Amino acid sequence: MSKQYDVIVIGGGPAGTAMASGLKAQGKSALIVESDLWGGTCPNRGCDPKKILLSAVEAKQAATNYQGHGLAGVPAIDWPALMTTKRGYTDGINDGTLGGLKSQQIDTLHGQAYFRADGELTVDGDVVTGTDVVIATGQRPNILPIDGHEYFKTSTDFLDLDAMPKRVTFVGGGYVGFELATIARAAGAEVHLIHHNDRPLKNFDPELVKALMANLTAQGITFDLNVDLKQITKTADGLHLTDDHDFALTTDLVICSAGRLPNDDQLGLENVGVAYGRHGIKVNDHLQTANAHIYAIGDVSDTPVPKLTPLAGYEARYLTGELVKSGAPISYPVTPTQVYASPKLAEVGVTTAQAATEPDKYRVTSLDMTKWFTYYRLQTRQALAKVVVESQTGLIVGASCLSEIADEMINYLTLLIQKQISLAEMQKLVVAYPTPASDLQYLY
Amino acid sequence: MSKQYDVIVIGGGPAGTAMASGLKAQGKSALIVESDLWGGTCPNRGCDPKKILLSAVEAKQAATNYQGHGLAGVPAIDWPALMTTKRGYTDGINDGTLGGLKSQQIDTLHGQAYFRADGELTVDGDVVTGTDVVIATGQRPNILPIDGHEYFKTSTDFLDLDAMPKRVTFVGGGYVGFELATIARAAGAEVHLIHHNDRPLKNFDPELVKALMANLTAQGITFDLNVDLKQITKTADGLHLTDDHDFALTTDLVICSAGRLPNDDQLGLENVGVAYGRHGIKVNDHLQTANAHIYAIGDVSDTPVPKLTPLAGYEARYLTGELVKSGAPISYPVTPTQVYASPKLAEVGVTTAQAATEPDKYRVTSLDMTKWFTYYRLQTRQALAKVVVESQTGLIVGASCLSEIADEMINYLTLLIQKQISLAEMQKLVVAYPTPASDLQYLY
Structure with missing residues (x-):
């Protein structure tokens, strides 16, 4: 390997592949390196397979809710069949991702990347060189160091x-x-x-x-x-x-x-002066590490935002722009987080805890929505929300939802918050009725 | 009855009750008259009960989709139990609506309203008088006049x-x-x-x-x-x-x-010079009939928009403002329409037919989304969309969706269209992943 790349991307997950694609589209030469499965955690062993398994749980739950109320019989989870369904998706991810990269003429290497010196890495022994390096190696599950x-x-x-x-x-x-x-x-x-x-x-x-x-x-x-x-x-x-x-x-x-641990401890970062720790690789507000030619994005970077796939893509788009022409520091949009249990718990924006510390600025409304039409029709027994409203503007700035459809609600609420949509504007938006979206006007 | 009201509202459905509440909040004296069930079609015998029945169908469909793929057993619809669930909602609507009106100190009368003269009506024989009258009598099912x-x-x-x-x-x-x-x-x-x-x-x-x-x-x-x-x-x-x-x-x-017929033929409209026909009561762009003191809103009015509950509320809010102080003509927001079958069919904005007549202005993209993660995880076998993009701006201006979750998609799309959210803006919105909302960026 003697080619000098503009950028070497370490990690072939959502952050790294978006980065490599973005750079390629900008005319940069890029090499992407992956030591495990192409596609990374999210599609192989994270969000996507989890949600496939959860989909069967949700369907079972929906039927359970209606027992005695209009449906007779609860389907049982057939785990082997469900696992086949999951694998029907995940089994294609590695080759599909690799094929996608190759179709974009992005060079790929499989192996463990290790910094030997500035701009110089080995990948399972082979030396590769690049002007800039983007680390997007993600996280792995933490194992508690207990006996056994x-x-x-x-x-x-x-x-x-x-x-x-x-x-x-x-x-x-x-x-x-x-x-x-x-x-x-x-x-x-x-x-x-x-x-x-x-x-x-x-x-x-x-x-x-x-x-x-x-x-x-x-x-x-x-x-x-x-x-x-x-x-x-x-x-x-x-x-x-x-x-x-x-x-x-x-x-x-x-x-x-x-919890999960950042994959920052096997890269030889100490050889190139990159600071890292339990919360990941230290970056400034341009996602740049202590070494000016090395950047970190996605789950492995120590940023103030939650570790989520869409933020990996967001950071990749930002950094692609930065590597073409440096500009403003990264600023993050309001970002929902959720627990895909059944029911689901989801939050976005200003938390109730934050709001409680500034009672003059925010008011928090607690809503028991269980008897609302949407939840009655689903025959779901639990639908709670807390909404944080900015007193001065009357705008929703934060929300927490607990219900079977909390993910749908939190997405609408994220749009309302991000686009600063007031109640008056909401009432001018005609959405399909009766749907969770048509309930939004009752949340202000 | 000798009280002279500021406004008499005929019809106690979504349009009429919103109108009466709005007027009351503005300090106007209002009488509301209903000849049938308080609450009107939508909650008693329209959108709401239909969607309760459909919810059991959806739960059954979700389980059906997963047969052999992770669930074993399809729940059967227990119609009597489902009807009990439906009635558990609808049985309370009449009294609940009436109680709500009374708690707002809005006068109510039950009976058939009939115009005797300008500003003067009978309700089952009793005379009532009002300065203005708002007709919100809705529609009823059409019966084809065939033999039998x-x-x-x-x-x-x-x-x-x-x-x-x-x-x-x-x-x-x-x-x-x-x-x-x-x-x-x-x-x-x-x-x-x-x-x-x-x-x-x-x-x-x-x-x-x-x-x-x-x-x-x-x-x-x-x-x-x-x-x-x-x-x-x-x-x-x-x-x-x-x-x-x-x-x-x-x-x-x-x-x-x-189809459905407007309830405009038993009101004595000919006595007060109000024009009406098969498509409802003729109104101008201030929702005013041929008689300057008589207005029509909701399903009974002959307007260029579909007959939908949220538009009834929208018109009521507009007309409340008008009766306080007349202003601009009504302008309608982009309005989604949907067929709540299983799968659901939903449309919003510029139709594919309209787009086809102006190929320089619009491009239409047809998408088979069936293999997208969202639909794979639901194991649904049909997910199609057509998206109308304005060529010059790249903005989505219309969409048609066919899938089990078309109502959710169409609501997001309505927000994108109404708020003119571009792809670049969409990519800056971080929504929960993987969800239908996180698919939106693939629709541009």
Whole structure:
């Protein structure tokens, strides 16, 4: 390999591939390097496969809601068939992504990239050189370093399970734990979710988290809160989980869902003066690392925004522009985050916690929407929202929703917030009725 | 009754009640008169009950889509239970609406309003007087005047059926026929839909209508096109339907779904010089009739927009303003229309037919979205769209969608069109991924 590239992109996930495509379209020569599956976490072992599994759960839930109210019979989840459906999507991602890159005449290399010097990397031993380097290596599941951690499986394993075990336990109450616990429970497993304190999903509104947990508990998920897991041992009856007190649980599968770690520790960043840590690679507001020719985007970069696929694409588009002609610092749009459990929990904009600290500036309205037509017609038993309105303007600036359709609502709300659409403007927008969108006017 | 009202509102549906509430809030004295159920068509026997029935159909369809792909078992529609669910909503509408009006101190009268003279009406004989009158009497199902028309039932009857007959036939291929046929078929009936020519849903894109019909045909609905029904006779085996040629069909229930008629013919409009006809009461662009003190809003008015509940509210808000202080003529926002079948067909903005007449101005893109992630994850077998883009600006100005989630898509598209959101702006909006909203960027 003797070609000198304008840009070497490390990581073939949503951030890296968008970056390489963008650079190519701008006439830059680009090499993209991937050490694992082309396409990255999101389509192979993240958002996409999870949502395929969740779709069967949602369909089952919709039928469950109508039992005795107009439907007779609840479909059962057929896990092997569902896994075939999932693989029908994921199995094509690696080759499809690689083929897509090649069709754009983007050079690709498979292997582990490692910085030898400024502008010089090895990829499984081969030397490649580039003027600039963009790191987009993403994150991987964190494994808690407890005794018996070798028995931990991860979300990657869960999303590719051939059979659903009888007992499944998740350790860590973030969005991954909640989402996969929902799927496992709907598929018939006895599910525990262990969390080290009493505030899982700590970035979400605590009342709505409590309401979600009550709903999931009613579905049969057991929350083991304030449990600091210390040991996993293998016994004849399964995996035995214990803390330093009296917690003890035997399970068949234990998934570590205690956060994710940036893939920044095997790149030789110390050789090129790039600072990094537990939260990822340090970047300035131009996504530039401590080394002026090295950038980081997507999940691996230490930015103030959540680690989400659409932001990876957003950062790639920004940085493509920067590498052509440097301009303004990156500014992020209002970004929704969600927990794809059943029901779903979603938030966007100013949080209720932030609003509480500035009562003169914001008012928070709590809505129980359960009796609203939209939720009556779905026969769903839980539909809650909190809306943060800026007192001076009357504009919605934040919202939290808990319902089966919270993702749809949060997307509309994101549009309302981003485009600063007032109630008066909303009432001039005629949307299909009766739909979640036609409920929006009741949220102001 | 000797009180002189500022405004008498005739009709207690969505248009009339919004009007009365708006006037009251503006300090005007208002009387509202209703001859039938308070709340009007939409919540009693229109959009709302239909969508409750459809919700069970949708849940069944979602489970059906996943058969062999991750779910085992299709729930059956339990019609009596579903009807109980529907009535659980509709039974409260009349009293709830009336109570709402009374709680706002709006005077109400029940009975048939009839113009005796300018500003003077009788309501079942009682005389009431008002400076201005707003007519918001809506529409009713049209009954074709054929031999045996007394055997016709209407959408009102269908939406309150105690039991689903074995054989159900709809006469008239508008949105009502398609929607109720979908429900009847999902509930197990043998369903025919008779239409007098070969272009049912004539205001929608013909290719998408054809695709919808193919889908419904595969579900077991029989379309009898180019049939000009002439006679219904009652036989020992059921109702016998014939045309003047060789069409013959025996059915248990025949619903006339051949359009709707304005409720403008029993008001004594001829006594006050108000012009009206088959398409409703003639109004100018201030919603004023030929009589300067009489206005018409909602479904009964002859306006260039579709007859939809949100437009009734929109017109009521406009006219409330007008009656306080007259201003600009009414201008309507871009308005989506939809057929709540399964799948759903929805359109908004510039139609493909309009675009075809101005090829220099518009380009139309046809999209088969069936293999897109969103539709793969729903395991839905049909997802089509046509998008009309204004060539000069690159903005989306119209769209037609056919899919299980066409109503959600059309609402986003309506927001994009109304707020003139470009692709560049769309890419700066970060929405939840992967969702229908995150697909929007692929539609430009």
